[in-house]
Amino acid sequence: MSSRAPAILVLEDGRVFRGAAYGSVGETFGEAVFNTGMTGYQETLTDPSYYGQVVAQTAPQIGNTGWNDEDDESRRIWVAGYVVRDASRTASNWRAERGLEDELAAQGVVGICEVDTRALTRHLRDKGAMRVGISSRSTDAEELLAKVRDTPQMAGANHVGAVTASEPYTYQAKGTPKYTVAALDLGIKRNTPRRLAERGITTTVYPAYATVDLLLDGNPDAVFLSNGPGDPATAEHQVELTRELLRRRVPVFGICFGNQILGRALGLETYKLKFGHRGVNQPVLDRHTDKIEITAHNHGFALKAPESGEYFDTEFGRVQVSHVCLNDGVVEGLTCLDAPAYSVQYHPEAAAGPHDADYLFDRLVELIENTRSNDSKGAKANA
Numbered sequence: 001m002s003s004r005a006p007a008i009l010v011l012e013d014g015r016v017f018r019g020a021a022y023g024s025v026g027e028t029f030g031e032a033v034f035n036t037g038m039t040g041y042q043e044t045l046t047d048p049s050y051y052g053q054v055v056a057q058t059a060p061q062i063g064n065t066g067w068n069d070e071d072d073e074s075r076r077i078w079v080a081g082y083v084v085r086d087a088s089r090t091a092s093n094w095r096a097e098r099g100l101e102d103e104l105a106a107q108g109v110v111g112i113c114e115v116d117t118r119a120l121t122r123h124l125r126d127k128g129a130m131r132v133g134i135s136s137r138s139t140d141a142e143e144l145l146a147k148v149r150d151t152p153q154m155a156g157a158n159h160v161g162a163v164t165a166s167e168p169y170t171y172q173a174k175g176t177p178k179y180t181v182a183a184l185d186l187g188i189k190r191n192t193p194r195r196l197a198e199r200g201i202t203t204t205v206y207p208a209y210a211t212v213d214l215l216l217d218g219n220p221d222a223v224f225l226s227n228g229p230g231d232p233a234t235a236e237h238q239v240e241l242t243r244e245l246l247r248r249r250v251p252v253f254g255i256c257f258g259n260q261i262l263g264r265a266l267g268l269e270t271y272k273l274k275f276g277h278r279g280v281n282q283p284v285l286d287r288h289t290d291k292i293e294i295t296a297h298n299h300g301f302a303l304k305a306p307e308s309g310e311y312f313d314t315e316f317g318r319v320q321v322s323h324v325c326l327n328d329g330v331v332e333g334l335t336c337l338d339a340p341a342y343s344v345q346y347h348p349e350a351a352a353g354p355h356d357a358d359y360l361f362d363r364l365v366e367l368i369e370n371t372r373s374n375d376s377k378g379a380k381a382n383a
């Protein structure tokens with residue numbers, strides 16, 4: 001028998017799950033989503049893209065490796081609520097500094113455990129992502145349901161301002177600095193500048209509403225558009241900024257939210273997926289190499305596939321849908337054939353996740369090198 005207080009989870013369609021209090025005691029609301037990763041809960045919880053979402057883990061036991069002070073992907077936990085089946089009673093790992101539940105409580109994250117997360121996930125897969133509430137304060141389902149139906153939808157939500165850095169900061173290259181990148185922080189994860197640093201890139205991270213002049217102030221070799229929470233249809237400022245970068249032929253690499261922004265800048269629309277892709281084992285085909293990579297995902301929106309199929313024409317030239325998800329055919333990446341820009345819908349920084357997509361950071365170095373050599377040819381031709 002659990003010694004925990006009772007808690008309830010109520011979905012906006014009225015389905016109720018009963019469980020026990022986990023983390024902070026209280027009440028919370030958000031969009032119910034599920035993550036299928038067997039590992040990486042610390043990275044999931046601290047990924048700013050989850051802002052506004054109540055995350056259910058399909059892995060049945062969570063918390064086994066506790067919490068450490070090294071694996072946070074940002075400055076705090078962002079999920080609106082946390083749902084697990086079996087909360088590990090002990091933290092057993094040499095790197096653990098404390099238990100997961102201590103950290104959830106310390107950061108005020110309301111959760112629920114002892115929930116049939118398998119049934120919850122099947123429900124969300126059938127009915128689609130929807131709003132949810134968790135309460136360990138009252139177990140009155142009717143009362144909670146009314147509150148759930150009053151909370152804002154994820155569609156139309158602009159959450160970038162809540163997670164972005166307030167001031168620019170710089171992350172130094174490892175070894176000899178070779179290149180510089182300006183990263184637009186829409187909810188960036190720490191492993192991104194780390195992956196760039198490995199390749200001799202110094203990254204300056206800018207707040208999401210930086211102007212193009214501020215972003216290009218240090219004359220960076222490329223601009224990186226990060227992942228982030230909310231509906232990409234609301235990212236007007238960032239789409240306009242990207243269009244300006246394309247006009248100026250600045251190399252651009254976008255991931256996740258950044259892919260949606262590049263796609264919109266190229267004239268594509270975004271739409272809400274039924275239940276999204278969240279986990280660390282999503283198969284993606286890279287059409288450049290015909291290789292399949294196993295990748296880390298966390299997205300609830302996607303770019304509408306162009307009617308013409310793999311290639312489409314834009315005011316910035318021809319573009320290829322370079323990556324597709326093999327589970328459902330969703331657009332997972334774009335490569336501009338006439339402009340120095342490309343993007344993927346997933347997380348090549350892979351924290352947590354397999355490292356198959358690491359080559360995408362090498363492509364950035366190639367793109368920078370090619371742009372530099374074209375510029376110097378152009379400069380010579382103009383001399």
Ligand SMILES: NC(=O)CC[C@H](N)C(=O)O
Pocket residue numbers: 049226227228229230231232255256257258298299300301302
């Ligand atoms: N990880 C991300 O960048 C997510 C992008 C966007 N918020 C979505 O859910 O699709």
